[in-house]
Amino acid sequence: MKLQFIITAAMLLCLGVPAQARHIDFDTHFSDTTLRLNYIFSGNAACQHIAVSNYCKSAHWWGKRHRLAQVPVEGNGQLTMRLHRTGEVIYRNSFSTLFQEWLTSPEAQVASRAFENVFLVPMPVDTVDITVDLRDSRHRVAASLTHQVVPSDILTRNTDAAGTAPHVVVQRAADSLRCIHIAYVAEGYTQAEMATFLADVDKANEALFAHEPFKSNRNKFSIVAVTAPSAQSGTSEPGNGVWRNTLLQSHFDTFYSDRYLTTLALNRLHDVLAGIPYEHIIVLVNSSKYGGGGILNSYDLSSTHHKAFAQVIVHEFGHSFAGLADEYAYAGEEDSTYPRDVEPWEPNITTLAHFKGKWEQLVASHTPVPTPVDSARLDRPGLYEGAGYSLKGVYRAYPDCRMRSNAVPYFCPVCRKAIERVIDFYTAPEADGQ
Structure with a gap:
């Protein structure tokens, strides 16, 4: 199969057509169904592993239906889907992960950890091989897994059976088939606090679309707010000895950084979103403490009741949506995230x-x-x-x-x-x- 793919790519290049730029018809290769791929990324700074956890599916596909084998930014990792019988690439996407960020921490030098990661792809109509690559700071593949997906696999869990979480339409795009789907998700809001969550959604959304180029492209975004409640209000603050029972188990002090607010419960996050139109995720956390985080094609997350909430939510969406890098520096520290002899893939x-x-x-x-x-x-x-x-x-x-x-x-x-x-x-x- 591998040899056949190489020949096909070479033939296209001889014809002057870049392999990843050729047209791939969505309806020929995919059904209107989302395939959710759940993985475990594990290891330490010296050695990383990728393993499949399970597969899920739900009705409708809300992601891209064109430019299927292209990615807008390179990311720290990529997912590639190939037809099993020919090796033809029919879908690609790029991403970054909290796991890869953790690999740069001092803890990763002496300990191993495991992280959940979830990727959404359109359901293929034929058997495919999916390759997941994780890249290091020098853009080299550090870990890779190729596995086969059979669309008719009876062990692919149908998440539609669990029903759809309550949600509210915030805005509709002018073209529902050629638009960008965003879901705001409540974290740390009890049922009694849902009115506050929806008000926070409005503040976040208006802040985002006050910035160019989002402002002039607002009609290209379809947005919903998911009003799934938490048992307790707020979020966990391990540094202060505070632990809350919340929907997504979010917490400050990620990697022992006081203001770094994240969730590791990605399977739970996507369970909550099953059946809802989304591709990009903004999690609003019911807290007045300063903090947040944004990870390319994973999520944007921010506390909502700090005075800098609006600025943070927009900044983090720059990370999660467009793969923008942070442009600040830490005084007195020298970070090794970007080797000086390697060009960062981030455009800014x-x-x-x-x-x-x-x-x-x-x-x-x-x-x-x-x-x-x-x-x-x-x-x-x-x-x-x-x-x-x-x-x-x-x-x-x-x-x-x-x-x-x-x-x-x-x-x-x-x-x-x-x-x-x-x-x-x-x-x-x-x-x-x-």
């Missing part, structure tokens, strides 16, 4: 290892590197040092941006362009090929 930072294709056309030839910040020219593009958690050797395009600080009420032009490319990837009509 650079090490200058391979700057071409980012914002080099905006930078004048005489611009010094690093570019000094001129308070009178905050709109001047350049190569400003201090980004990707490092004070030296990693550069951003502008002095400030929503991806750098809460004080700036906008995305810089480079981040806006990156977000717009992702919106167009999901919603724009195909050109020749895809």
Whole structure:
């Protein structure tokens, strides 16, 4: 099978058609059903493993129906679906994971842990081979698993049987088949607090669509709010000895960072969302403590009652939706997330290892590197040092941006362009090929 795939790809290249850009007809290869792939990622900094946990399915597919073998950003990992009988690639997606982030922590040097991870794909009509690759900071494949999926497998759990969680339509897209589906999910709101949750959804949604390019593309987003209650109000704060019984078991102090608020219960999160139209997820956490987190094609999560809530929820969506990197640096710390001789895949930072294709056309030839910040020219593009958690050797395009600080009420032009490319990837009509 592998040899046959190589020949097919080579034939396409001879014809001048890039293998991943050719048109793949959704209705030929897929049914209107979501296949949910549940995995366990485990290991430590030295060795990682991927294992299948189980499969689930539910009616309707809410993700992309075009550009099926392309990804808008590379991510820290990729999922590839191939027809088993021919090896043809019929679907791809990219992602990042909390597990891979944990691998950079001191704990991963001395201990092993396991993390749930969930990916949604359209249900194939024929048997397929699915490959999941995890990549390290040098973009090398660190762990890989290929497994076969048979659409008629009787052990694929039908999550529709459990019913659909209560939800409210927040806004409808102009075109329901060529749009981006977002679900807001309540975390730490009791049944008696659902009115507060819906008010928080409105605040978060208006904050998001006050920013360009979301503002001018608002009619391309379909949004629901899932009003699934928690047994207790709030969220866990391990550093303060506080543990709450909440829907998604969220907590602060992730990786021992006081403000890092996440959930590890991804299977539970997707169980709650079964049967609801969604692809991107925003979890609102009922807390007044500052914090949040955003992971590409996984979720955006933020506490809702801190004064900086609106800024944080938009910043984290920059991560989870468009794969934007953080543009700030930690004073007194040197982070190894971005090796200086490797170009980051994120579109809004650079090490200058391979700057071409980012914002080099905006930078004048005489611009010094690093570019000094001129308070009178905050709109001047350049190569400003201090980004990707490092004070030296990693550069951003502008002095400030929503991806750098809460004080700036906008995305810089480079981040806006990156977000717009992702919106167009999901919603724009195909050109020749895809």
